[in-house]
Amino acid sequence: KAGVTQTPRYLIKTRGQQVTLSCSPISGHRSVSWYQQTPGQGLQFLFEYFSETQRNKGNFPGRFSGRQFSNSRSEMNVSTLELGDSALYLCASSLLGPGSRTDTQYFGPGTRLTVL
Amino acid sequence: EDQVTQSPEALRLQEGESSSLNCSYTVSGLRGLFWYRQDPGKGPEFLFTLYSAGEEKEKERLKATLTKKESFLHITAPKPEDSATYLCAVQGVDAGNNRKLIWGLGTSLGVNP
Numbered sequence: 001k002a003g004v005t006q007t008p009r010y011l012i013k014t015r016g017q018q019v020t021l022s023c024s025p026i027s028g029h030r031s032v033s034w035y036q037q038t039p040g041q042g043l044q045f046l047f048e049y050f051s052e053t054q055r056n057k058g059n060f061p062g063r064f065s066g067r068q069f070s071n072s073r074s075e076m077n078v079s080t081l082e083l084g085d086s087a088l089y090l091c092a093s094s095l096l097g098p099g100s101r102t103d104t105q106y107f108g109p110g111t112r113l114t115v116l
Numbered sequence: 117e118d119q120v121t122q123s124p125e126a127l128r129l130q131e132g133e134s135s136s137l138n139c140s141y142t143v144s145g146l147r148g149l150f151w152y153r154q155d156p157g158k159g160p161e162f163l164f165t166l167y168s169a170g171e172e173k174e175k176e177r178l179k180a181t182l183t184k185k186e187s188f189l190h191i192t193a194p195k196p197e198d199s200a201t202y203l204c205a206v207q208g209v210d211a212g213n214n215r216k217l218i219w220g221l222g223t224s225l226g227v228n229p
Binding site: 004006040042043045055056088090092098099100101102103104105106107108109110112 | 147148150152157158159160161162165167203205207210213214215216217219220221222
């Protein structure tokens with residue numbers, strides 16, 4: 001079974017631009033979560049989508065947004081990029097929704113975003 | 117406040133030198149504790165899930181254990197390919213009764229040949 005895929009793997013943007021990242025979950029998985037990872041900050045939760053609806057959201061500004069399609073694929077958008085947005089953006093998929101007792105997240109390889 | 121603390125931050129071992137990594141946690145309504153391995157520039161790779169105190173899981177040279185306050189990842193006779201950052205995450209419940217994951221900052225493990 002194919003794992004979680006993320007595209008593109010690398011991006012270089014300049015301040016003020018916007019970017020869209022894509023994530024395809026493991027086949028059959030319905031929940032997609034997005035994380036930002038920077039050295040020293042660890043994994044910071046952005047949001048979780050299930051059945052095309054945002055179910056949970058972390059403490060990030062409104063410049064960070066996302067959506068999920070009917071095939072469970074998800075996109076994340078960052079508008080008006082800032083230098084501090086440079087990070088590894090990770091997508092994780094899980095089988096069940098956020099209301100389930102417990103579930104395991106499986107991660108993609110990440111998208112390395114550099115903002116100049 | 118829900119919190120996960122991993123120690124040490126970094127660890128350097130000689131090949132064959134066994135050791136343990138620690139993950140201490142405070143969470144309301146523990147639903148599971150997860151261990152992941154992350155190589156530089158890559159996404160975390162799932163290793164284990166532990167659900168209740170006393171539970172143990174093994175995979176090759178790795179063994180994870182769980183108590184009511186902490187988890188240990190024991191590495192027996194490590195090899196250089198075990199070098200990675202090991203992440204711990206605890207699954208609890210938020211105010212809306214949805215599951216939530218709280219992540220530690222990880223332990224960076226280096227194994228010298």
